[in-house]
Amino acid sequence: MKFTVERDILTDAVSWTARSLSPRPPVPVLSGLLITAEDGLVSIASFDYETSAQLEIEADIETPGKILVSGRLLNDIVRSLPAAPVTVETEGSKVIVTCRNSRFDLATMPVEEYPALPELPESAGTVDGTAFAHAVAQVTVAASKDDTLPILTAVKLEIEGDRITFLATDRYRLALKELTWSPADPSISTSLLVKSRTLTEVAKSLAGGGDLELRLPKETSTSDLVGFSSGGRRTTSVLVDGEYPKIRALFPESSPIHAVVATGPLVEAVNRVKLVAERNTAVRMVFTDGQVALDAGTGNDASANESLDAALEGDEITVAFNPSYLGEGLNVIDAPYVRFSFTTAPKPALMTAQQEPDAPEQDDYRYLVMPVRLTH
Amino acid sequence: MEERNSAGGPPPAAQDPSWDAVILHVDMDAFFLSVELLERPDLRGRPALVAHRGGRSVVLSASYEARRSGVRSAMPLAHALALCPGVAVVEPRHEGYTAASRQVMDILGSFTPVMEQLSIDEAFLDVSGARRRLGPPARIGALIRERVRERTGLPCTVGAATTKSVAKIASTRAKPDGLGVVPGAQTRAFLDPLPVSALWGVGPVLQRRLVEAGLETVGDIAAQSPRRMQRWLGSNGPVLVDLARGIDHRAVVPEREAKSLGVERTFDVDVTDRDELHRILVALSHECAFRLRRSGVRAGAISVKLKAPDLTVRNRSRSLAVPVDSAGPLAEAAEELLAELLAARRHPARLVGLRAERLSGAGVAVQDALPWEDEGAEADWSEADRVADDIRRKFPSAALRPATLVDGGPAPRRPRLR
Numbered sequence: 001m002k003f004t005v006e007r008d009i010l011t012d013a014v015s016w017t018a019r020s021l022s023p024r025p026p027v028p029v030l031s032g033l034l035i036t037a038e039d040g041l042v043s044i045a046s047f048d049y050e051t052s053a054q055l056e057i058e059a060d061i062e063t064p065g066k067i068l069v070s071g072r073l074l075n076d077i078v079r080s081l082p083a084a085p086v087t088v089e090t091e092g093s094k095v096i097v098t099c100r101n102s103r104f105d106l107a108t109m110p111v112e113e114y115p116a117l118p119e120l121p122e123s124a125g126t127v128d129g130t131a132f133a134h135a136v137a138q139v140t141v142a143a144s145k146d147d148t149l150p151i152l153t154a155v156k157l158e159i160e161g162d163r164i165t166f167l168a169t170d171r172y173r174l175a176l177k178e179l180t181w182s183p184a185d186p187s188i189s190t191s192l193l194v195k196s197r198t199l200t201e202v203a204k205s206l207a208g209g210g211d212l213e214l215r216l217p218k219e220t221s222t223s224d225l226v227g228f229s230s231g232g233r234r235t236t237s238v239l240v241d242g243e244y245p246k247i248r249a250l251f252p253e254s255s256p257i258h259a260v261v262a263t264g265p266l267v268e269a270v271n272r273v274k275l276v277a278e279r280n281t282a283v284r285m286v287f288t289d290g291q292v293a294l295d296a297g298t299g300n301d302a303s304a305n306e307s308l309d310a311a312l313e314g315d316e317i318t319v320a321f322n323p324s325y326l327g328e329g330l331n332v333i334d335a336p337y338v339r340f341s342f343t344t345a346p347k348p349a350l351m352t353a354q355q356e357p358d359a360p361e362q363d364d365y366r367y368l369v370m371p372v373r374l375t376h
Numbered sequence: 377m378e379e380r381n382s383a384g385g386p387p388p389a390a391q392d393p394s395w396d397a398v399i400l401h402v403d404m405d406a407f408f409l410s411v412e413l414l415e416r417p418d419l420r421g422r423p424a425l426v427a428h429r430g431g432r433s434v435v436l437s438a439s440y441e442a443r444r445s446g447v448r449s450a451m452p453l454a455h456a457l458a459l460c461p462g463v464a465v466v467e468p469r470h471e472g473y474t475a476a477s478r479q480v481m482d483i484l485g486s487f488t489p490v491m492e493q494l495s496i497d498e499a500f501l502d503v504s505g506a507r508r509r510l511g512p513p514a515r516i517g518a519l520i521r522e523r524v525r526e527r528t529g530l531p532c533t534v535g536a537a538t539t540k541s542v543a544k545i546a547s548t549r550a551k552p553d554g555l556g557v558v559p560g561a562q563t564r565a566f567l568d569p570l571p572v573s574a575l576w577g578v579g580p581v582l583q584r585r586l587v588e589a590g591l592e593t594v595g596d597i598a599a600q601s602p603r604r605m606q607r608w609l610g611s612n613g614p615v616l617v618d619l620a621r622g623i624d625h626r627a628v629v630p631e632r633e634a635k636s637l638g639v640e641r642t643f644d645v646d647v648t649d650r651d652e653l654h655r656i657l658v659a660l661s662h663e664c665a666f667r668l669r670r671s672g673v674r675a676g677a678i679s680v681k682l683k684a685p686d687l688t689v690r691n692r693s694r695s696l697a698v699p700v701d702s703a704g705p706l707a708e709a710a711e712e713l714l715a716e717l718l719a720a721r722r723h724p725a726r727l728v729g730l731r732a733e734r735l736s737g738a739g740v741a742v743q744d745a746l747p748w749e750d751e752g753a754e755a756d757w758s759e760a761d762r763v764a765d766d767i768r769r770k771f772p773s774a775a776l777r778p779a780t781l782v783d784g785g786p787a788p789r790r791p792r793l794r
Contacts, residue, residue: 144697146697169746170697171697171745171746171748172697172698172743172744172745172746173746174746245748247746247748250746250747250748322743325743347747348746348747368746370743370744370745370746370747372742372743372744373742373743373744374742
């Protein structure tokens with residue numbers, strides 16, 4: 001095998017595929033990148049039994065062939081090369097990487113031992129990459145980060161026609177996001193569980209520009225893979241198996257109390273006030289007519305308070321939140337105003353986005369958070 | 377400035393007969409009920425009691441008026457209602473008791489740091505070091521009663537003596553709302569005429585045996601030879617004679633602020649049965665959670681300790697998503713840790729231990745989970761735990777255990793391993 005390609009193109013390609021390599025590969029060959037050169041295209045692939053990533057780049061191919069080489073090492077090498085064409089060539093059991101006056105000899109691994117790459121499921125439709133990435137960021141914030149209940153590290157995607165609903169919870173808060181897309185079959189109705197980490201990775205590495213293709217196994221197939229592709233790059237991931245808890249019922253049916261606050265100033269105020277909220281303590285929000293007063297800390301140690309304008313409808317209410325849960329929710333609200341909806345103080349509080357103080361609420365994104373109970 | 381004796385001897389107040397009665401036993405009177413009376417003054421002077429309303433509830437605390445009708449703590453509620461038909465029944469509010477207890481203990485702590493809290497409403501103090509500042513123990517006892525009443529509105533009884541055992545008997549005899557002082561020189565005279573049941577460790581069964589043997593008063597026991605009593609009652613015999621003679625070497629031991637809290641069990645026979653180990657973990661979790669709640673703290677992490685027959689010890693720990701003080705989540709995490717330890721190396725268990733770590737004050741903020749429909753059990757846990765605690769801390773020996781731990785109870789449901 002022998003091919004030549006510009007350093008920038010190779011660096012992009014290698015670093016993209018190498019990022020899905022497992023840091024602790026289950027078998028040694030899976031620490032490698034599988035590089036195939038044929039028909040004017042070089043394909044680079046990585047796989048860890050759970051996730052696969054594959055892309056193709058154009059290159060000058062002198063001799064077609066296939067090699068397996070340490071991904072981490074190759075990535076380090078190409079990143080450090082000067083900006084010039086790079087030649088990759090096999091020589092016996094070695095692979096030689098040359099660029100201007102630099103030459104690296106790398107060991108290869110036996111290609112025959114590399115497992116077959118999973119087949120990419122068929123496209124089920126396309127979604128705007130930027131909107132997808134935004135939705136993923138808004139929802140994964142609520143997914144569980146620890147493995148106590150493994151199913152909660154997944155995000156649930158419910159697909160009904162041209163609408164995808166993302167759901168995630170870590171038991172203490174819950175995020176729901178609705179997004180429209182262009183399904184190949186307008187009557188599609190399905191749901192799947194995808195690891196939150198996988199979605200974040202896809203949002204980062206695939207949703208950068210243009211449309212993103214969502215690839216789902218056929219109803220009839222036994223495949224348990226979900227695929228994403230965009231501009232020649234594609235990735236597959238094993239779906240999470242199990243029964244996701246029925247969490248939509250957690251949203252209150254009606255909320256008699258509403259408060260609208262400017263998001264930016266509130267984020268800043270929370271960030272200031274929480275400085276004195278030690279681990280396990282809360283930021284308290286006291287909503288009264290026309291304002292919300294934030295406080296945290298205790299009289300004995302440090303304490304802080306700050307007031308902001310707020311438009312309150314309904315009874316005055318005092319609610320305390322875990323400062324991270326509150327802050328993370330506010331960070332992804334992504335609108336000039338945030339609307340809090342309460343039933344009563346110990347019940348879950350709903351946060352939604354709003355463009356103007358008196359505009360109708362937007363309900364395509366909903367962040368539900370359980371308040372903190374203050375004891376004495 | 378205090379007057380000091382130039383010879384360095386005790387100050388003149390040392391002439392006070394109570395000078396050597398430095399061990400104080402402070403016991404709140406009908407504590408739960410007294411706390412309730414602060415909010416329900418209409419019940420003052422009436423027979424009243426605190427109990428959960430419900431099928432098989434027991435009396436947690438009864439007013440002295442109710443006690444006149446024969447109502448006693450720990451009595452089934454139904455029985456109490458039969459004895460005292462018009463009695464007012466007040467639902468317990470554990471937050472109120474915890475807060476009042478903390479307030480009382482703070483007051484006691486301001487008299488001396490040498491304080492040992494026995495339960496939510498009882499503590500021993502050693503006031504040796506406070507005498508120069510505050511005067512003889514009898515006066516300190518009176519001051520404590522005055523200060524507690526003034527700051528909390530609650531009555532308490534103080535017993536003062538030279539030992540823990542006698543101080544506790546003194547407070548029991550002085551109840552309610554009293555002060556009992558037994559100086560060292562009067563200890564035997566005070567103890568001798570008391571019935572044997574006044575002594576620590578003498579319950580109804582032992583009392584009957586002693587009375588049948590002709591030992592009716594504490595003085596009768598004090599007159600026995602310790603060796604003879606040992607032959608008769610085993611190692612408890614000489615202890616009983618000592619207590620009857622007013623001898624008790626136990627010191628007042630202040631509890632240190634714990635960094636972690638551990639419970640463990642060593643087995644006579646190494647345990648192999650996986651369900652049995654699960655059952656033990658659940659029991660340890662309950663014990664650990666109870667102690668967490670009693671100390672008013674929550675665990676941010678938990679570790680499991682496992683000793684193999686060859687005496688090698690392995691530990692495994694994990695942090696908890698939110699700090700907890702209830703047994704359910706502790707047991708859940710402990711079970712997983714044990715499974716991981718056994719997966720790494722399987723062997724019979726000689727010892728299993730559970731340690732709550734990264735303790736934090738519970739009096740701040742509690743992050744509950746969202747009210748899951750299919751997980752309602754979780755929220756109920758803590759309430760169930762607290763009801764059990766109310767009973768347990770009033771009656772430390774009462775057997776209140778989860779069903780898994782009752783002989784003949786439901787078979788343990790061990791989470792399947794992933």
